[in-house]
Amino acid sequence: MTLALPSHVECLACVLCGLQTRDPWCWTCPDCGPAGRMDVRYADAPLLNMTKHLASRPRDQWRYREVLPFTDDALLPPVQVGWTPVSRAPRLAEWLGVREAVVKDDGRNPSASLKDRASAVGVVLALQAGSERIACASTGNAASSTACIAASMGLPATIFVPHRAPAPKVAQLLIFGAQVVRVQADYDTTWELCAAVTAQQPWFDRNCAVNPYLVEGKKTVSLELAEQLGQDMPDWVAVSVGDGCTVAGVVKGLEEAARAGLIRSVPRVLAVQAEGAAPLVQAAKTGLFEPGPAQSIADSICVGTPRNPHKALQAVARCDGAWIAVSDASILEALVEVPRRSGVFGEPAGIAGAAGVRAAVQAGIIDAGASVALLVTGNGLKDTATALQVAGSPIDVEPSVDAVLTALA
């Protein structure tokens, strides 16, 4: 498989020791071992000039090409990835306990989650490398998005999911024609199995924690938010965390947006995990990273062994952000409050950030006078079974006016 770093990519650098390389296949640090994940570093000059070109570019995530790891437009998928809407949500702000709130609805991507940003980069690079197939393990969204974007480019995909992946996500995989391996185990075991199988095959590994290029797609959510809000960028950006790749990308995108001059300074990022799967919250508090079993109704962040701990912890620390864990009960509360107060329906992991903001305000981490952007990372229709537990019930009636009026009285 061939792959080359374009000239605007300076190097890949180890997040632990800083080792630099221009070998595009060096995905973990030869000195630090598997914990030494690599980060893509770009030349400064193109980024500093990026804003000049933005007005003439299509509104999708590829508009930030100065900080994306390839140049070949011919490989871009035909489906629109990115430029998802941002809306003001004053009634949600009231519930969260902050002065102002905006919601970025990343459930409006092609397969209905933020993961499309990363999968699209993965598919472009897989095609560039001439791989015969792309593979990943996923709690569900990375899987369905890989299947979707790969289908749009005619690239075969093999996807490993844990047996508890919600049915709508599995339906997406099958509909998009992926080869689906459903593993009778949790996500952490599924991830190990996928890595072991992929290592023996001529497949392109889309697992975001290992493949250094995928975070580059995720970060575009922040570049967009910065461009959409400009100097109205809120004080905090809240996002939920499983493996840690998304939050690492969110911070990196905000940093690049600030360097490019899209925003004055980097906002603080609130990283939110479910209480039953919060090793990164613990690590931020104690300095000890101790993976363990995971339990949460928010399947997408039900991760006991986060695969990108250092990138995530370093990123949140760099922006003077904060970590917080939230209970399943508070996620369920947010699952109804966010849509009713903003018009945006997110899956449990998609709105866990809101539960986090509310808890952070109550804990005095976020000031009541602050403004907040909530990244809704996955669409609510991804997990209707959980939504129906808290949404209430329809009023069942016979088909007559009297029956309706009686039932409504």
Ligand SMILES: Cc1ncc(COP(=O)(O)O)c(C=O)c1O
């Ligand atoms: C909807 C949603 N939100 C948040 C996350 C967390 O992202 P990460 O695992 O990169 O931390 C995921 C990951 O699957 C997700 O699907």
Ligand SMILES: [Zn+2]
């Ligand atoms: Zn290293």
